[in-house]
Amino acid sequence: MSNEVDAKTARERAKAIAEQRRAERRNRKRRCVVCGVEESDKTPLTAHPEGIGPACKDEVTCQARRAASGR
Helix, strand or coil: CHHHHHHHHHHHHHHHHHHHHHHHHHHCCCECCCCCCECCCCCCEEECCCCCCEEECCHHHHHHHHHHHCC
16 A cells, blocks of 8 residues: 555656646746847847747847857
């Protein structure tokens, strides 16, 4: 009986951990691969033309931010 209780507790704990990780993934802010700024209403991100990840929608502003940060 003890093994069944331990197995059930372990499954429930694994489910809770998995749900927590899913929630963290949903709430994580994306970052631009070019300048590193976080996604917001002012800086919406789109797919990078070369397919390397999310990038700023306004390419000119993104390049200016990158130059200013000295990356």
